[in-house]
Amino acid sequence: RIMRPDDANVAGNVHGGTILKMIEEAGAIISTRHCNSQAGEPCVAALARVERTDFLSPVCIGEVANVSAEITYTSRHSVEVQVNVMSENILTGAKKVTNKATLWYVPLSLKNVNKVLEVPPIQYARKEQEDEGKKRYEEQKLDRLETKQRNGDMIFPVINPEPHTVGYSQSSLIHLVGPSDCTLLGFVHGGVTMKLMDEVAGIVAARHCKTNIVTASVDAINFHEKIKKGSVITISGRMTFTSNKSMEIEVFVDADPFVDEPRERYRAVSAFFTYVSLSKEGKPLPVPQLLTETEDEKRRFEEGKGRYLQTKAKRQAQMQQAVQQ
Secondary structure (H helix, E strand, C coil): CECCHHHECCCCEECHHHHHHHHHHHHHHHHHHHHCCCCCCCEEEEEEEECCEEECCCCECCCEEEEEEEEEEECCCCEEEEEEEEEECCCCCCEEEEEEEEEEEEEEECCCCCCECCCCCCCCCCHHHHHHHHHHHHHHHHHHHHHHHCCCCCCCCCCCCCCCEHHHHCEEEEEECCHHHECCCCEECHHHHHHHHHHHHHHHHHHHHCCEEEEEEECCEEECCCCECCCEEEEEEEEEEECCCCEEEEEEEEEECCCCCCCCCEEEEEEEEEEEEECCCCCECCCCCCECCCHHHHHHHHHHHHHHHHHHHHHHHHHHHHHHC
């Protein structure tokens, strides 16, 4: 679809959250189609996880975004979908790849939303493709479990925080889940949640550096539990790490069942977003150093530094491999 002014940030580029929402919609369509391709109980594919997603190039207003999706692996109860986003300047015909993402879905029965159905298998061109897919499946399964186990943190307001501290830029957004946010099963679309998470992360980044900011990448987004229609969700974000030119922001979503539900608040989604600061000309700007005050903040900073160095090393290895080929 064509990108409209209401898709833009203040700099005129399309919101990262808008792109994430489009990616998730494509993934939901293809995985739901596949899971209903054989006779059996009807179902809807629910988003369980989004792997690391890099924003390779910004999408501008007036350009056409083309989102394509392909199923690359199926386990007994899950579907892996690869999604590519390409932008096209319809005046010049120029095209460029802007995003590549991997998403995992599980089929939920329309009759019983707590029942996960079996996934029809796909045919692989080569045995290696199935083996590689199984390896990715096991890795994401383990990471989801580890992430859920460390999801006890909360964000509390800080009185008169100093500039460039964690408390100075942290932000929260409260949203009442309505029918337009939900799937046929009455649970929130994964894309709606990711768009809200990107908005909060963007506010944190802009507060920290006081410049134009853009989404550079999103680390794995884990959807731990479904969010029901009528719930009140709190999307919270805080700075965890800064390098010279990037900011890592932790974002998590807590849900309060609001209508006819005795259940207490629970952690539904968690992820790390990375942003960069840009000048009016679109050039990268230095990022103010994050000032850590507590032991927890210092620990999170070191953990973020580890993720940053790991990603940097992986990117350099990929570049060297590309040169050798």
